[in-house]
Amino acid sequence: MRLWQVSNCAACHQLYGLGGYMGPDLTNVHSAKGEAHIRTFVRYGTGRMPAHELSEEELDALVAFLAWVDASGRSRVPDSAVHWTGTFDIPAR
Amino acid sequence: MSPTHRWHIALALILLLLALVLGVLAAFAYISPSLGDALPFTQLRPAHVSAALFWIITGATAGVLRYKDDVFPLSDRPFLHRAFLFLWTGTLIAVFIAYGLKCFGGREYWEFPPLLAVPMLIAWLLLMADYFRAWLRRAAAPPLYVWMWTTGIVFFLITFIEQNLWQIPWFRDTYMRELTVQWKSNGAMVGAWNQMIYGSALYLMVRIGGDEGIARGPRAFLFWFLGLSNLMFNWGHHLYNAPTAGWIRHVAYGISMAEWILLINIIRGFKGKLDEHRRHKHLTTYRFLIGGEFWVFLNLFLALLMSIPAINRYTHGTHITVAHAMGATIGINTMILLGSVAWMVRVDEDGSPARWIERGRITAMGSLLVFWLALITAGLIKGYRATALGITDHQQLMQPVQPSLVAFTIAGIGVFAGLGVIATCLLMVLRSEDAAHPNTNEP
Numbered sequence: 001m002r003l004w005q006v007s008n009c010a011a012c013h014q015l016y017g018l019g020g021y022m023g024p025d026l027t028n029v030h031s032a033k034g035e036a037h038i039r040t041f042v043r044y045g046t047g048r049m050p051a052h053e054l055s056e057e058e059l060d061a062l063v064a065f066l067a068w069v070d071a072s073g074r075s076r077v078p079d080s081a082v083h084w085t086g087t088f089d090i091p092a093r
Numbered sequence: 094m095s096p097t098h099r100w101h102i103a104l105a106l107i108l109l110l111l112a113l114v115l116g117v118l119a120a121f122a123y124i125s126p127s128l129g130d131a132l133p134f135t136q137l138r139p140a141h142v143s144a145a146l147f148w149i150i151t152g153a154t155a156g157v158l159r160y161k162d163d164v165f166p167l168s169d170r171p172f173l174h175r176a177f178l179f180l181w182t183g184t185l186i187a188v189f190i191a192y193g194l195k196c197f198g199g200r201e202y203w204e205f206p207p208l209l210a211v212p213m214l215i216a217w218l219l220l221m222a223d224y225f226r227a228w229l230r231r232a233a234a235p236p237l238y239v240w241m242w243t244t245g246i247v248f249f250l251i252t253f254i255e256q257n258l259w260q261i262p263w264f265r266d267t268y269m270r271e272l273t274v275q276w277k278s279n280g281a282m283v284g285a286w287n288q289m290i291y292g293s294a295l296y297l298m299v300r301i302g303g304d305e306g307i308a309r310g311p312r313a314f315l316f317w318f319l320g321l322s323n324l325m326f327n328w329g330h331h332l333y334n335a336p337t338a339g340w341i342r343h344v345a346y347g348i349s350m351a352e353w354i355l356l357i358n359i360i361r362g363f364k365g366k367l368d369e370h371r372r373h374k375h376l377t378t379y380r381f382l383i384g385g386e387f388w389v390f391l392n393l394f395l396a397l398l399m400s401i402p403a404i405n406r407y408t409h410g411t412h413i414t415v416a417h418a419m420g421a422t423i424g425i426n427t428m429i430l431l432g433s434v435a436w437m438v439r440v441d442e443d444g445s446p447a448r449w450i451e452r453g454r455i456t457a458m459g460s461l462l463v464f465w466l467a468l469i470t471a472g473l474i475k476g477y478r479a480t481a482l483g484i485t486d487h488q489q490l491m492q493p494v495q496p497s498l499v500a501f502t503i504a505g506i507g508v509f510a511g512l513g514v515i516a517t518c519l520l521m522v523l524r525s526e527d528a529a530h531p532n533t534n535e536p
Contacts, residue, residue, distance in 0.1 A: 001265060005198050005199065005204075007197070008135050008195075008197040008204055010200075010201045010204070011134065011138045011139055011204070012134065012135065012138075014410055015272070016272060016332070016334060016335045017334055017409045018201070018272075018331060018410070019201060020138060021123075021412065022123060022134060023487065024487035024490075025410060032485070047126055048126040050133075050135070068268060072267070072269055072272075073269070073335060074336075075334060075410075076334070076479075077334050077402075082402075082403050082406065086346070086401045086402055086403040086404075087346055087403075088342060088406075089339075090335075090336050090339075091336060092269075092336055092337060092338045092339060093267075093269055093336040
């Protein structure tokens with residue numbers, strides 16, 4: 001979590017739809033794209049995203065943080081969770 | 094007006110100008126990533142957001158501390174006020190230096206190194222000491238705006254502390270716990286400064302209309318109670334999609350947005366009671382308050398839709414959230430605060446700046462409407478593609494959104510120009526007043 005904040009990832013990325021709008025929501029990126037995908041993007045960047053000069057340990061910590069967030073729930077609410085009153089039925093974790 | 098009050102108002106206006114410049118630069122960085130080296134978005138965004146938040150907080154407290162001198166029968170001793178301003182100004186400078194050095198570490202909106210929260214907290218305690226020293230001399234049954242200022246100041250302290258609870262390891266044991274506490278504090282903090290700003294709006298209505306009755310009686314206090322309920326419980330809409338405890342979602346949904354409806358009713362009642370002479374005498378402040386009312390109406394409509402979880406599912410995490418935030422911070426808060434500053438510096442006493450301010454207000458209002466609609470359009474496209482079509486690839490998702498973001502950037506230049514003219518004129522009036530009345534608290 002420290003690296004997420006120190007690198008100010010929230011300026012561009014969201015977790016649970018909360019954060020910046022430049023890049024994708026990363027809540028479930030660990031399960032959807034995998035560890036190698038995260039490592040490649042962080043290390044080399046993209047046209048929009050700067051490359052981050054992180055050590056192996058720091059990269060491990062960032063991947064572990066995203067795995068921890070991923071395990072907490074899903075960012076997108078499925079159709080089946082929408083109640084007729086307009087609210088959601090999402091089990092608390 | 095005393096030199097301390099002038100310093101406070103000038104600081105607020107400078108922060109507004111800074112937020113405007115950084116906002117335009119960040120928008121260009123957002124739509125044109127090739128400018129990344131010249132315009133680093135990861136620095137511009139937090140600097141813009143912090144400058145905007147600091148403008149609102151500094152502008153709100155400038156009004157409260159100025160108006161308290163009129164409301165509470167206590168002679169002005171500016172030591173605590175000056176101590177607050179000295180520490181507050183120094184800390185804000187340190188925040189922007191930290192951003193310039195890419196030195197981050199805090200949470201969204203407060204992304205500076207968390208150590209800087211310590212002087213900020215001490216500064217707020219000094220402000221509270223200054224306010225409550227005078228508050229102790231209040232009348233037996235103070236009008237509603239006094240309760241609103243008091244509530245806002247106390248809840249800002251509470252929410253500011255809550256916002257830093259993440260530094261205690263227990264709050265980081267589970268991600269849901271830490272996410273819930275973070276967005277509980279962020280949401281409630283907005284309610285805290287709204288209490289201060291709406292309190293000042295109500296005070297100005299009383300002063301302009303000459304009717305103290307709108308700040309007294311059960312109906313007025315019912316409005317305050319509902320605002321307080323919103324402050325304490327309506328933060329849950331940030332977390333509808335997260336697997337938190339169900340009551341958070343249901344309470345936030347239930348409480349919804351009654352505060353806005355009552356605010357419109359109060360302002361409409363005020364309008365009906367104004368006589369023509371008084372309205373013209375204080376025209377600039379009145380016009381800003383009416384501008385705020387227009388944005389309350391628009392934002393109320395949007396907020397009511399967004400507060401329904403089934404609709405929020407499409408809008409959450411899209412630019413519609415940004416439209417709502419911009420409508421609230423620029424359309425409502427900034428308009429009321431500029432009206433408040435115009436009142437404090439007595440802008441209508443000199444015709445020339447008042448005319449330029451009106452031109453700026455019309456430019457800002459028109460541009461903000463385009464800006465707001467462009468963001469809603471961008472959000473509708475993104476929400477539909479992500480939720481209804483289930484597109485997950487970010488590039489594919491965002492491609493059709495780009496034209497709306499270009500329109501948003503162009504309109505943002507109009508907002509920058511309009512508000513920039515207003516802030517510059519108000520600073521010039523403040524400076525000329527400084528020369529005319531260097532050490533007085535009275536006109």
